[in-house]
Amino acid sequence: MAKLRSVKGMNDVLPEDAVRWHRLEDTFRELVARYGFGEVRTPLVESTDLFVRSIGEATDIVEKEMYTWMDKSDKSLTLRPEGTASAARAWIQHSVGGQHPVSKWFYVGPMYRRERPAKGRYRQFFQAGCEIYGDPGPFVDAELIDLVVRYLSALGIQDIEVLVNSLGAGETRERYREALLEYLRPHASELSEDSQRRLERNPLRVLDSKAPQDQAIAENAPQILDYLDEESAQHFEDLKTALDAMGTPYVVEPRLVRGLDYYTRTLFEVRGRGGDLGANAALCGGGRYDNMIKELGGPDTPAIGFAIGLDRLLLVMADSEPKPSLDGFLVVRGKELRGQALAVAQKLRDAGCRVDADLRGGSMKSQFRRADKSSAPFALVLGDAEAEAGTLQVKELATGDQQELPIEQVADAIMRR
Template sequence: MTKGIRAIRGFRDIPPEEAWKLSYIEDRTQEHFQRYGYREIRLPMVEFTELFARGIGEATDIVEKEMYTFLDRNGQSLSLRPEGTASAVRAYIEGGWKSQHGITKVYYSGPMFRYERPQKGRYRQFYQLGLEAIGGAGPLVDAEVIDLLHRLFLVVEVQDVRILVNSLGCGKCRPDFRVRLLEYLTGVARELCSNCRRRMESNPLRVLDCKVPGCRSALEKVPVMLDYLCAECEDHFSAVREALDGLEVPYNVDPRIVRGLDYYNRTAFEAVCDRLGSQNAVAAGGRYDGLAKEIGGDAPGIGFAMGLERLGLIMNWDDVVPENPDYYVAAATSSARIPALELGDRLRALGFSVEVDLEDRSLKAQLRSANRMGIDSVLILGDDELSGGTVTLKDFVEKIQREVPLEEFMKEVMAAGTGPERR
């Protein structure tokens, strides 16, 4: 079990038992996004390192220590994408989509890569589904995006998810706030944990969401961004909230919401759940009006991404069952092996999914397989059936069995048929 080549740490195989769930989430989510006018965009999984360095921010953890970066054969520094927003905005600029009318609304789905220690709900290759609304600066865009996210959780039946929103201010008001925050933190530095004292230097905003009790009490009167918003940001944020209230989207304003990426401004939001191990974010996003400028364009935007594995972890799967095959064709004798395969093909041509034994196993073993696979209808072919042009139908549920002319059976199937729509 330890022999041979295995998957890279943090890069796991998603077996069929699990993969169908991710597909299910993707399907439901994409339908949902499309109802809001979002269209799929396929983005490269590798970009120039510079895109992420400038877009996400040189000083962020992602860029500093979590990217898969390498030189290609031309000596250019490339990186596996750690997230999708930077690419989407790059595509917007590169494609000149600004000239199109209205807001560009796109969604993407696929693997992201981050060099982190794997743990529950966290892998080095993980799957994200995200969307971006680029080119719109107004608060209604923010509200619709958050509304869409809220309603997505209704569609995929996830309970226990809370939506938290905050405003991070803008380039005008955030620097002031930062100064006030640092003043305060310096004052209470003795009461903070060692982590937070370190964070004061690296990323003071992060101190706000420390969970250590001592820090929490020391931070009771900490200034929050919301109290320092400039007039424009204040107006924007209250307009967003007004719209959310009008749409009856349940949310909480949480001043401790901070984003780990530099490009965010104004509206930031997270969907969190407690049943996710130490991770609690299922989806997160926000506005990034300054991002495009960093990479050679100019456009406001907002978007979010959600972790498919994490969503899969908290979804209620009780009412969602994978479909079993419709028929099992069993060969009772060796001369019926190929005719069994043929019959399988005929049924498949009608849209059914059919299993046929390929291992020359006994009839008993074949029936056992059918039963294990949850297949209710078995068709048996043997020498008797072949010589008589019949097929034996066995129904595990009704517990009945009868032998009928093969062509008659096929006609029945076609008539009642309506080849079930498969997914």
């Protein structure tokens, strides 16, 4: 029989590693709370239609990466490939806009895309993201970009690059698309195979192709920033000014596009430069999507958001001081005392101590060895004499210092540090 194992591209997190995940999530929650974000929790499953309409029919995500199936009631369902669409659906469904002119939401959770797994890319992966509804920017755009930088910095991730661009609004994209096509068509035969295929369908993608022959051509292509409508151009200028004022470093990258159709105006991406990331260096992607809410049937409301790939952060995050997960480890002499040991542990736990013991027993030596490996700073010895006296021997493992204390005083003694 074949060995049972987790599904390809979907990984377990064991307790030792969960500590690092907690740090990622706790740091994020604490930070966004300081900006006034509240959490939204949406289902992992949505109508397929939601993603098709928001992300875009012609995108790679929708075309070939979604986990989609027919439910028994003949409705097509999909495991969410990203968080923005679900949050927007919830925001519309609950008419939040009618209550709050501006809402700031965050989410943390698993997303699903059926791609070929690689380093930093899994079929179940975790994103933390923020969405702001009802503020047309550009200052809130700058604030959001800075939030991401501060989050990464809090995790010890400094070696990053912040790329910003603007896709304009309204007819900008169409006008630019025409101009770009006009430029690219004469070069069509020189382009890479992939780019030739992309040419008519989504010419913007040709610009960030990695094929050298494409890059050479993209070099001299018209730039979208030259085609921005007046309002979008001003929006972009104000964004840069705000970033400068905060001292947030960034690079204008006119060729930055992104795989999702819903973006308008501000677009940004944060890339890590650590060598541990392989080819998947994008740590965070985000942008403004001023038309999406309306297109999904909601009120005409501007919005902006980003998503951070937590799996990738884990690869480049600095290690932090390991903290002991226990305060004390009970060492019990003799089988007869194990029942009493449970009563002692119960008392200490009620007092807030984290206490473990090896209830299988074993020699003092082996119990001490386990105490040593448990990460608990103190071994708590219960023997006949201590049971008689209502005390414990409290031994500090790092120094070897040992003293006998009444059980009532033990909690205070071992939790002080």
